Amino acid sequence: MWPDEFARRYRERGYWTGQTFDALLRERAATHGDRVAVVDGERHVTYRELRDRALSLAAGLHRLGVRRGDRVVVQLPNTADYFDVVFALFRLGALPVLALPAHRAAEIGYFCSHTEAVAFVTTDVHEGFDHRTLAAVAGGATVVVAGDPGEHTALAGLYDADTSHLPPGPWPGETAFLQLSGGSTGLPKLIPRTHDDYLYSVRASAEICALTEDSVYLAVLPVAHNFTMSSPGVLGVFHAGGRVVLARRPDPATVLPLIAAERVTVTAVVPPLAQLWLDAVAAAPAPPDLSSLRLLQVGGAKLGSTVAARVTPVLGCRLQQVFGMAEGLVNYTRLDDPDEIVLHTQGRPISPDDEVRVVDDDDRPVPPGTVGHLLTRGPYTIRGYWRADEHNRVAFTADGFYRTGDLVRVRADGYIVVEGRAKDQINRGGEKIAAEEVENHLLTHPAVHDAAIVAVPDPYLGERSCAYVVVRAGQAPVTLATVRRYLRGRGLAEYKIPDRLQILDAFPVTGVGKVSRRVLRATLRATQEG
Numbered sequence: 001m002w003p004d005e006f007a008r009r010y011r012e013r014g015y016w017t018g019q020t021f022d023a024l025l026r027e028r029a030a031t032h033g034d035r036v037a038v039v040d041g042e043r044h045v046t047y048r049e050l051r052d053r054a055l056s057l058a059a060g061l062h063r064l065g066v067r068r069g070d071r072v073v074v075q076l077p078n079t080a081d082y083f084d085v086v087f088a089l090f091r092l093g094a095l096p097v098l099a100l101p102a103h104r105a106a107e108i109g110y111f112c113s114h115t116e117a118v119a120f121v122t123t124d125v126h127e128g129f130d131h132r133t134l135a136a137v138a139g140g141a142t143v144v145v146a147g148d149p150g151e152h153t154a155l156a157g158l159y160d161a162d163t164s165h166l167p168p169g170p171w172p173g174e175t176a177f178l179q180l181s182g183g184s185t186g187l188p189k190l191i192p193r194t195h196d197d198y199l200y201s202v203r204a205s206a207e208i209c210a211l212t213e214d215s216v217y218l219a220v221l222p223v224a225h226n227f228t229m230s231s232p233g234v235l236g237v238f239h240a241g242g243r244v245v246l247a248r249r250p251d252p253a254t255v256l257p258l259i260a261a262e263r264v265t266v267t268a269v270v271p272p273l274a275q276l277w278l279d280a281v282a283a284a285p286a287p288p289d290l291s292s293l294r295l296l297q298v299g300g301a302k303l304g305s306t307v308a309a310r311v312t313p314v315l316g317c318r319l320q321q322v323f324g325m326a327e328g329l330v331n332y333t334r335l336d337d338p339d340e341i342v343l344h345t346q347g348r349p350i351s352p353d354d355e356v357r358v359v360d361d362d363d364r365p366v367p368p369g370t371v372g373h374l375l376t377r378g379p380y381t382i383r384g385y386w387r388a389d390e391h392n393r394v395a396f397t398a399d400g401f402y403r404t405g406d407l408v409r410v411r412a413d414g415y416i417v418v419e420g421r422a423k424d425q426i427n428r429g430g431e432k433i434a435a436e437e438v439e440n441h442l443l444t445h446p447a448v449h450d451a452a453i454v455a456v457p458d459p460y461l462g463e464r465s466c467a468y469v470v471v472r473a474g475q476a477p478v479t480l481a482t483v484r485r486y487l488r489g490r491g492l493a494e495y496k497i498p499d500r501l502q503i504l505d506a507f508p509v510t511g512v513g514k515v516s517r518r519v520l521r522a523t524l525r526a527t528q529e530g
């Protein structure tokens with residue numbers, strides 16, 4: 001948490017206003033009660049209904065034993081249920097642990113055990129996968145299922161008409177939920193966000209993106225991801241009193257008709273999706289009606305300027321680049337910025353109190369305009385991961401700056417250009433893969449003597465992952481198919497499964513003594529082209 005002098009400053013400057021998520025929804029139900037908050041297929045939920053549903057679900061979850069401070073792993077696709085669940089937990093002061101629909105047994109099992117979750121809320125079947133099978137790794141957590149619950153607790157059965165026994169809610173300075181880090185270590189890290197800090201980023205983002213009660217936001221990426229949730233995302237729309245339309249799938253065939261039918265004004269995507277939509281619209285024999293669309297936000301990975309330049313001519317809307325991270329700092333190009341900025345930079349920070357430092361390998365500031373490591377501190381950037389003291393000593397500086405792992409250049413006008421990455425992570429079209437996490441799984445394979453996961457360039461996703469493997473002497477060589485099957489069998493999310501495999505007799509020798517895995521990965525990356 002923030003030292004007192006910082007907390008005081010952030011309050012004095014009006015960033016931390018003392019509002020909770022529950023209060024936000026209560027206020028919106030009072031001011032915009034009859035307006036539609038969420039559209040999920042045929043289902044329309046007004047602000048008043050959303051607030052009522054969240055309260056009665058809070059009562060039911062409380063009856064089930066969920067208490068303030070408890071952790072609840074939430075894994076739901078883009079459905080109206082998601083909002084009932086998270087706002088119910090916010091009301092109780094229980095902490096949603098925001099898992100993604102793509103997560104499987106390895107991730108969910110770890111989240112449940114690491115957070116000692118009291119409940120795991122998921123769905124029945126989504127994209128062909130039966131999420132109820134994950135109950136096997138939920139440990140002591142009560143399994144709650146949206147849809148057909150099988151042998152588990154039905155979410156639908158938990159809405160309790162009697163809310164009189166609800167205890168008082170949390171304080172705004174408390175942790176409201178745990179967000180997942182993209183990660184660069186063996187085990188995913190959890191990010192504690194408070195009501196105060198998160199809602200500041202939400203309100204400020206809604207203002208930067210000029211959201212109003214007439215905004216219609218299409219949620220395409222998973223709603224639990226920081227981009228979709230708060231940049232300005234679904235919460236920014238709720239703050240403004242607008243309408244959230246949920247897309248079950250991100251493909252053009254689903255999304256383009258939805259934009260036309262619901263008169264969507266703003267949406268957010270990762271670069272590969274932007275490219276896919278652009279290609280689909282450009283190739284359509286009869287162009288879809290995108291006349292309502294005002295803004296396409298693109299972020300999560302670097303957007304090439306060639307793709308960026310196609311957005312306005314093809315879609316007829318403005319482009320906004322978003323460079324953010326679940327740990328905090330979010331940068332936006334502004335709606336009135338000239339093309340030069342919108343096409344070629346990743347924006348500038350939300351807050352005048354976002355501190356941005358660009359340093360060399362020894363933490364010394366680099367000359368203005370040169371590339372270095374981005375460090376940041378501010379009113380909505382965490383000071384430490386949840387229960388990770390040891391890792392926090394390396395992930396943060398002594399004076400509280402977060403080491404983003406991104407290599408950037410800050411222009412004279414304050415705009416940031418992302419030039420690369422110094423963290424052991426693969427950014428697969430916005431989905432983040434921690435090299436060490438996948439390597440650790442690979443190393444459990446009996447035929448694998450050593451393994452390194454490295455990014456390879458990809459024209460569509462930006463990067464894909466390649467597993468470099470040294471096979472154990474006397475063992476039959478592994479193939480891409482066997483490696484992929486093996487990792488799936490270990491319950492790893494599909495996006496983390498290597499796209500390619502390279503078998504090596506030995507890893508390149510990179511120096512004397514113990515070879516650093518970071519150096520090894522860098523060497524492998526450098527030898528890739530050959």
Ligand code: OOB
Pocket residue numbers: 180181182226227231298299300301302303321322323324325326327330346404406418421427430432
């Ligand atoms: C967003 O959040 P995360 O936590 O999934 O990933 C953060 C990392 C950044 O550190 C950076 O490495 C990369 O994703 N990144 C970008 C980028 N936006 C994110 N790299 C280059 N250009 C960009 N525009 O990805 C996220 C969170 C909130 C809003 C938007 C994205």
